[in-house]
Amino acid sequence: MSTQPAAVIGIGQTKHKKKRDDVSLPGLVREAAQRALDDAELNWTDIDAVVLGKAPDPFEGVMMPELSMADALGANGKPIMRVHTAGSVGGSTALVATHLVQTGVHDRVLTVAYEKQAEGNAQWGLAGGRSGGMGAGGIFAPWMRTYIRRSGAPEDIGWKVAVKDRQNACKNPYAHLHLPDISIEKVKESPMLWDPIHFLESCPSSDGAVAMVLTNEAGAKKAPRKPAWVLGTAMRSELGTFPGRDTVRPRAGVECAHMVYDAAGIKNPREQIDVAELYVPFSWYEPMWLEGHDIAGPGEGWRMVESGETEITGNFPVNASGGVLSSNPIGASGMLRFAEAALQVRGEAGEHQVADAHVGLAQAYGGSAQYFAMWVVGSTLDAVDKKK
Amino acid sequence: MANDIAIVGYAQSPSLRQAELTEPQFLFPVISEAIERAGVERREIGFTCAGSCDYLSGQTFAFVMNLEAVGAWPPISESHVEMDGAWALYEAWVRLQHGDIDTALVFGSGKSSPGLPAEIYPLQMDPYTLTPLGADPVSLAALQARAMLDAGKITEREMAETATRSRKNAIGNPYAQVTGDDDPETLLKEPYVTAPLRRHDLPPISDGACAVVLATADKAKALSKRPVWIRGIDHRIDIHQPGMRDLTESPSTRIAGKNAGVGKGKVDVAELSATFSYQEKLLSQELGLGDGVEINPSGGPLAANPVMAVGLARFAEAARQIAERGKKRAVAHATSGQCLQQNLVAVLEGD
Numbered sequence: 197m198s199t200q201p202a203a204v205i206g207i208g209q210t211k212h213k214k215k216r217d218d219v220s221l222p223g224l225v226r227e228a229a230q231r232a233l234d235d236a237e238l239n240w241t242d243i244d245a246v247v248l249g250k251a252p253d254p255f256e257g258v259m260m261p262e263l264s265m266a267d268a269l270g271a272n273g274k275p276i277m278r279v280h281t282a283g284s285v286g287g288s289t290a291l292v293a294t295h296l297v298q299t300g301v302h303d304r305v306l307t308v309a310y311e312k313q314a315e316g317n318a319q320w321g322l323a324g325g326r327s328g329g330m331g332a333g334g335i336f337a338p339w340m341r342t343y344i345r346r347s348g349a350p351e352d353i354g355w356k357v358a359v360k361d362r363q364n365a366c367k368n369p370y371a372h373l374h375l376p377d378i379s380i381e382k383v384k385e386s387p388m389l390w391d392p393i394h395f396l397e398s399c400p401s402s403d404g405a406v407a408m409v410l411t412n413e414a415g416a417k418k419a420p421r422k423p424a425w426v427l428g429t430a431m432r433s434e435l436g437t438f439p440g441r442d443t444v445r446p447r448a449g450v451e452c453a454h455m456v457y458d459a460a461g462i463k464n465p466r467e468q469i470d471v472a473e474l475y476v477p478f479s480w481y482e483p484m485w486l487e488g489h490d491i492a493g494p495g496e497g498w499r500m501v502e503s504g505e506t507e508i509t510g511n512f513p514v515n516a517s518g519g520v521l522s523s524n525p526i527g528a529s530g531m532l533r534f535a536e537a538a539l540q541v542r543g544e545a546g547e548h549q550v551a552d553a554h555v556g557l558a559q560a561y562g563g564s565a566q567y568f569a570m571w572v573v574g575s576t577l578d579a580v581d582k583k584k
Numbered sequence: 585m586a587n588d589i590a591i592v593g594y595a596q597s598p599s600l601r602q603a604e605l606t607e608p609q610f611l612f613p614v615i616s617e618a619i620e621r622a623g624v625e626r627r628e629i630g631f632t633c634a635g636s637c638d639y640l641s642g643q644t645f646a647f648v649m650n651l652e653a654v655g656a657w658p659p660i661s662e663s664h665v666e667m668d669g670a671w672a673l674y675e676a677w678v679r680l681q682h683g684d685i686d687t688a689l690v691f692g693s694g695k696s697s698p699g700l701p702a703e704i705y706p707l708q709m710d711p712y713t714l715t716p717l718g719a720d721p722v723s724l725a726a727l728q729a730r731a732m733l734d735a736g737k738i739t740e741r742e743m744a745e746t747a748t749r750s751r752k753n754a755i756g757n758p759y760a761q762v763t764g765d766d767d768p769e770t771l772l773k774e775p776y777v778t779a780p781l782r783r784h785d786l787p788p789i790s791d792g793a794c795a796v797v798l799a800t801a802d803k804a805k806a807l808s809k810r811p812v813w814i815r816g817i818d819h820r821i822d823i824h825q826p827g828m829r830d831l832t833e834s835p836s837t838r839i840a841g842k843n844a845g846v847g848k849g850k851v852d853v854a855e856l857s858a859t860f861s862y863q864e865k866l867l868s869q870e871l872g873l874g875d876g877v878e879i880n881p882s883g884g885p886l887a888a889n890p891v892m893a894v895g896l897a898r899f900a901e902a903a904r905q906i907a908e909r910g911k912k913r914a915v916a917h918a919t920s921g922q923c924l925q926q927n928l929v930a931v932l933e934g935d
Contacts, residue, residue, distance in 0.1 A: 199682050220712060252644035253666065259639040259707040260666060263921040264714075266821045273839060275819050276926070277675065280638075280666035282645055288663055292675060299681035301586065315711075321644045433662040435651055448659035563648045567662075 201577055202297040203416035203423035204538040206236025206409030212372035212523040215314035216403035221256065222268030225310050228405035229269060232306065236409040237420045240270035243409070244302035249279045249289025249309040250527030251562075256315040269308060281433075283332075283475065283562030285309065286530025287569030290408060291429045294571070297410045298426075304415055309532075310405035311525035318401050318526065333398060333478060335564060337390035339443040340480040344392065346444060347483070349498035351392065354479035355383040356501055358397045358521060361476070364508055365518025367547035372402040372523040397479040397521075404525035406532045424538035427555070427580060428459030428572040436564035443565060445488045452568035453489035456557070460572035461580045465491045468583045469572070471513050471540045471553040473533035475560045477520045482506065485559065486514070508550060516540065516548045530560025534571055541575040554579040589680050590804035590811035591907075591932070592687075593622025593797035594900035599761040599888035602697040603791035607641070611653035611693050614793045619689065622797035623807050626655060629797075630685025632662040633676045635669035635692040636892045639704055650693065661685075668692055668857075669794060669896030670918030670928050676798055677817055686803035693793035694892035701789060708921060710824060721922060722786060724826060725860040726778040728923045731831040732862050733780055737869075740780060743861040744768035747784035747886055750861075754883025759897075761788045761888045784886075785861040792890025794897040812903040812914075812932050818843035819918075819928035826923055837870040837917070840929040846871050846915055848931075853878045853905045854915040855898035859885045863924060867917060871929065877915075881905065895919065895928065906934040 208231025210216070216224055225248075233240065246269050248262045258264065262271075262278040269276065281288040286309040293307035311318075322331045343349070362378040365371035378396070386395040416423040432452035435441070453465070462468045474485045483497030491512070492500050500506055506514040515521070517536040520529045537556035539545040545553075554575040561568050574580060595617035597603075597610050619626055632654055636647045647664050656662065663679075665671045669692015676688035702720035709715045732738045745768045754760035771784045804811035820836035820843075823829055841847070854877055858864035864879060873879070880886075882901040885894050895918025902914040913933050920926040 252638050253707075254638065254644050256711070257707060258711045258715075259704065260637065260920065262667075262821070263708055263925055264710040264824050266824055266925075271821050272823045273820060273835065276821050277671055277819075278666050279663065279675075280647070281662075281664050282648060292663065292678070295678050295682065299586070299678055301678055301681065431661050431663060432659045433651060433656050434659040435656050436648060438657065446659075451659050563645065566648075566651075 199298040200300060201413045202294045202410050202426045204408050205411050205416055205419035205423045206232040206238065207535045207539055208232035208235055209370050209406040209532065209535065210404045211370050212402040212404035212525055214402065216312065221258065221261065221312050221315065222265050224312055224403065224405045225265055225308050226268045228407040229306060229308050232407035232409050235421065238409060243270060243304055243306045245275040245296060245305050246271045247277050247279060247289055247293040247305060247307040249285045249531065250311055251282065251285055252321050254316065255318050255321045256312050281562055281567050283526065284530050284560040284567040284569040285527050285562065286532065287534055287560030288431060290531050290534045291431060291569055291571065293410050294426050294429055297412055304409060304411045306407060306409055308405060308407040309528040311527040312403045313401045313525065314403050333390040333393055336478055337393055340392055340478065343444045343480060343484050347495045347498055349483065352380065353483060353498045353501050354392060354397050355380045357479035357482045358383045360507055361515050361519045361521040364516050364548055365522030368517050371518040372400050393478050399477040399520045399524035402523050402525040404523060404528050406528045406535050408535055422542045424541045424573040425577050426571055427574045428456045430455035430459065430570045432568045434566050436566045444484060446565050448566060449488045449561065449568050450490060452570050456570040456572055462572065466512060468555060468580055469557045470555050471516060471537065471550045472557040473517065473536045474514055475520055475530060475533055476515060477524060479521065482514055489559065508548065513550045516545065516550050530569060533560055534558040538573050541573050555583065587681055588801055588813045588815065589677050589798050590813050591796055591899065591903040592799045592804050592808045592811055593618045594903050595621060595795050596759045596897055596900055597793045598759050599790035599792040599890045601761065601789060603695060607693050607695055608649050608653040611650055611691060611793045615653055615691055615795045618795035618797050624687055624797065629687050629689045630661065631676055631679045631688040632660055633672040633688065633690050634664045635667050635672035635896065636694060637666055639707060640694050640696060640699060640891065642698055668918050668920055669893050670899065673796060673896060673899060674817060674819060674928065677814060680798060680800055686800045688798045689795065690798065690896065691793060691795040692893035692896040694890055695791040696789045696891055697791050722778050722781065724922045726781045727826065728831040729780050729860065729862040732866065735832045737832050738862050738865050740772065741768055742865060743785050744771040746861045746864045747771055750880055750883045750886040753881050754887030757882050757887065759888055760883045761790050763887065787859045787885045787889035790889045792888065792893050794893040794900050796896060796899055810907045810934055812906045812934060815931045815933050816844035817930040821926040824925060831923055834866055834870045834924045834927060837867055837924065837927040837929065840927050841871040844929040844931050846929060846931055849913055851877045851915055852911040852913050853881060853902065855880055855882060855884065855902040856917045857885055857895050857898055857919045859889060861886060871915060902932050906932060
């Protein structure tokens with residue numbers, strides 16, 4: 197291995213909302229990127245390269261937007277790349293930026309992910325066009341039903357996740373949905389969209405962006421605030437459809453998790469990870485990923501939800517930020533998980549800070565739950581070792 | 585200092601005006617051939633990266649289907665750039681620098697035939713000010729060509745000579761779409777499409793794909809008698825607004841060429857993504873390529889323009905010159921955006 201440590205030294209995100217009609221597309225990404233630079237106390241000229249991620253271009257109707265946003269991202273005369281791996285894109289984009297630093301190709305990399313869905317029609321993008329598809333909820337609902345049948349989970353598990361994430365979001369000033377009055381009853385009574393997913397168990401459609409500055413060990417030592425060290429990275433993809441594919445527990449997700457645990461030296465994820473940001477656009481995906489990434493054993497994921505373990509004060513907090521259920525600018529949603537995990541281990545998460553968070557896991561998935569990107573971040577390079 | 589990574593396999597599809605196959609269908613044989621030429625097992629490949637563009641298919645997440653052509657089962661480590669496959673090659677090159685894996689598969693693919701490029705490509709422009717103008721690639725290229733002509737940096741005859749040479753070179757290229765043996769005088773008698781550009785100054789509209797297999801040093805030496813080493817690679821972007829650029833220059837090409845090390849030795853051959861005829865001279869000058877450099881022996885993008893693969897195809901063609909034609913040092917170039925806004929340059933060498 198000829199790699200060196202990489203760390204996150206700057207994080208910025210926008211206020212996510214239904215429609216950011218106060219900024220243009222370049223204005224939106226600029227807002228997040230400027231905040232990340234400010235956090236790192238760096239200038240645009242300090243950045244060597246930019247890695248941009250977002251979900252499909254037709255969401256906003258702008259093709260290859262890195263071209264028209266090069267100026268806003270301070271990229272003129274610099275390298276800029278555009279990653280697109282469906283819903284996992286925010287994660288994959290952060291990983292490409294990390295790899296540029298770990299391999300020594302660049303010293304300081306700005307990575308940005310965004311979606312400004314109100315500029316276009318995301319539902320058309322997901323379900324329309326020539327695909328004539330059924331939308332994300334329509335694809336995932338049967339698999340959630342399979343999970344429920346297989347695990348014997350009671351129906352209120354999904355409602356509990358929805359309430360937990362929305363309550364967490366109230367502590368996060370950047371979250372799109374602030375629903376202080378949310379309750380189990382309200383989730384249960386909200387309209388059924390795709391059985392078993394009620395309206396309040398599904399993600400919103402948001403405008404928003406997130407950015408991070410990554411640098412090497414020397415850069416991290418000079419950083420004004422605590423860095424979040426990248427302890428492991430992993431990407432895995434599998435085919436979306438074929439007979440025998442386990443859509444509840446996709447093998448790519450299992451392998452991606454084991455790859456990132458191995459890279460970070462994690463032997464027991466449930467014990468050694470302090471905080472997790474998982475991509476949960478529909479409530480049932482929280483227990484599904486807890487099992488699908490071997491954090492919980494078979495049929496144990498929903499029990500972690502039921503016993504309150506995944507609450508912000510629980511022993512395995514999941515989505516303290518409010519998660520995708522509370523803010524979903526699709527292309528940014530994955531990177532938001534990565535950035536929120538980094539915020540936690542830096543101790544910079546404000547009101548939604550998890551106490552004593554030293555090791556954080558972030559995950560993003562995409563396509564037909566077939567693309568996975570993950571990283572483990574730590575407050576120190578030996579944060580995992582200290583837990584043995 | 586980056587490690588040397590080598591190209592050990594490559595393959596292309598023929599470029600066609602309209603491929604009567606889906607993208608995964610015409611990708612499959614190309615990927616299979618590249619892997620077979622590299623002499624690796626599909627399962628050995630440590631990382632896969634693809635380049636394509638949803639807008640060409642008129643369908644979101646179109647690239648997801650291309651996983652079928654890779655055969656992503658059991659699951660693979662994989663990524664995708666919504667860019668030309670040359671940038672996918674760049675991501676794979678970075679990934680291989682880690683040293684924990686020794687091979688990577690890269691591919692690029694695109695079908696232009698389902699849509700109208702003149703309607704699709706204006707969507708690449710700034711959405712608030714330029715897209716509504718509907719400026720299509722040919723019109724913008726015409727502006728750049730006009731700027732070159734007005735500055736005395738090129739003549740229409742030179743443009744026709746480039747087209748003539750491309751078409752003649754393409755006669756020996758089984759993947760080419762446009763070939764011919766007309767002389768420049770004949771071409772110059774044709775009417776303008778968009779002045780000062782004639783048909784021969786424009787690239788064909790193509791469907792096609794390209795795949796390349798990369799390997800780290802030890803693996804490359806074990807796999808190949810004549811690995812093609814990537815000695816330098818860099819990419820840069822210029823300001824977007826055409827009105828804010830001197831269109832007779834390409835600073836991003838100049839910087840990328842310098843960082844890739846083009847000037848550090850004699851260049852025998854260059855495969856340039858000169859999509860419009862006049863761009864070849866502009867790129868050659870920015871890269872400092874002298875008279876002795878053979879440019880686009882494949883015919884280049886004027887002969888075959890499979891978008892999202894055309895830049896990666898320059899790597900395949902440059903590698904062919906070294907691996908099969910005995911050349912020592914080659915330049916491969918890819919571009920993105922209007923009027924050469926973004927450029928990637930690599931230097932390839934044989935042992």
